[in-house]
Amino acid sequence: MTLRGIFYPYFVSSVMGLLLKISDVWKSFGNVVANEGVSMEVRSGEIVSLLGPNGAGKTTLVMQIYGELKPDKGKISLLGKSPTDSLVKRRMGVIPQECSPYSDLSVWDNVYYAGRLKGVKGHVLRTTAETLLQRLGLWEKRNSLADELSGGMRRKLLIGMALINQPDFVVLDEPTVGLDPSSRREVWDLLQELRKEGKGILLTTHYLDEAEKLSDRIYFLNRKVIYAGTPAEIKEKFSDWYEVVDYSTGKSIRVRGTR
Numbered sequence: 001m002t003l004r005g006i007f008y009p010y011f012v013s014s015v016m017g018l019l020l021k022i023s024d025v026w027k028s029f030g031n032v033v034a035n036e037g038v039s040m041e042v043r044s045g046e047i048v049s050l051l052g053p054n055g056a057g058k059t060t061l062v063m064q065i066y067g068e069l070k071p072d073k074g075k076i077s078l079l080g081k082s083p084t085d086s087l088v089k090r091r092m093g094v095i096p097q098e099c100s101p102y103s104d105l106s107v108w109d110n111v112y113y114a115g116r117l118k119g120v121k122g123h124v125l126r127t128t129a130e131t132l133l134q135r136l137g138l139w140e141k142r143n144s145l146a147d148e149l150s151g152g153m154r155r156k157l158l159i160g161m162a163l164i165n166q167p168d169f170v171v172l173d174e175p176t177v178g179l180d181p182s183s184r185r186e187v188w189d190l191l192q193e194l195r196k197e198g199k200g201i202l203l204t205t206h207y208l209d210e211a212e213k214l215s216d217r218i219y220f221l222n223r224k225v226i227y228a229g230t231p232a233e234i235k236e237k238f239s240d241w242y243e244v245v246d247y248s249t250g251k252s253i254r255v256r257g258t259r
């Protein structure tokens with residue numbers, strides 16, 4: 001077999017699998033630099049976390065990925081196109097940080113109309129909505145108003161709304177903040193199932209344990225990428241940092257270890 005024969009399949013699969021490529025992205029608000037020369041990638045079938053403290057520039061970066069903000073400098077390629085391309089929007093699912101379902105619509109209608117907005121129609125829309133609500137444990141609540149759901153259920157409903165178009169790439173900005181441990185676990189399980197289906201997932205989190213348990217790769221962001229690696233590499237690098245999470249409030253504090 002020729003060298004080309006050996007490397008070509010790898011080359012093709014790696015290029016085909018590349019969903020998101022960010023190259024040297026800068027973004028400022030006045031004189032506040034939120035993102036400084038950020039480069040990163042997400043491939044299909046992997047969960048990638050942006051881990052960083054408050055104000056680290058995570059939301060600013062993901063807003064540029066879903067086309068809500070424009071980089072001052074640098075390039076973002078999503079599914080081989082610009083994030084603002086209409087085709088990209090149809091193949092992407094987004095849960096922004098500050099976001100809630102329409103409180104005066106039912107669970108079913110929230111998912112249904114999210115699908116209509118993304119161009120999903122008819123039988124496919126109804127079947128996908130039912131499958132998602134069953135899977136998220138919200139089927140029994142389909143006729144309840146979103147307002148009547150618990151915080152965890154509302155978060156899961158947002159996930160359903162983001163997945164209604166069966167996206168290839170999903171962005172979740174702090175998907176588990178404020179959730180109790182069992183709801184958190186359910187969201188994690190769902191994200192792992194999506195990974196198995198070959199979707200690419202990018203999430204932001206403050207929680208080191210969440211990033212470690214879920215991710216194939218972690219970008220430790222604080223304005224710029226401080227460190228990128230697998231969870232094992234990050235753990236090794238930051239092994240003397242501990243994070244204490246108060247699950248009742250969702251607040252976390254970072255403390256220096258003693259070793």
Ligand SMILES: Nc1ncnc2c1ncn2[C@@H]1O[C@H](COP(=O)(O)OP(=O)(O)OP(=O)(O)O)[C@@H](O)[C@H]1O
Binds near residue numbers: 053
């Ligand atoms: N619209 C805006 N106008 C001015 N400054 C902004 C704006 N959005 C973000 N910033 C600033 O940019 C920096 C990064 O904010 P960003 O929201 O991206 O951080 P984050 O990592 O998502 O934080 P958190 O974990 O609290 O959500 C902060 O200093 C913030 O004050």
Ligand SMILES: [Mg+2]
Binds near residue numbers: 058060097173
């Ligand atoms: Mg944020």
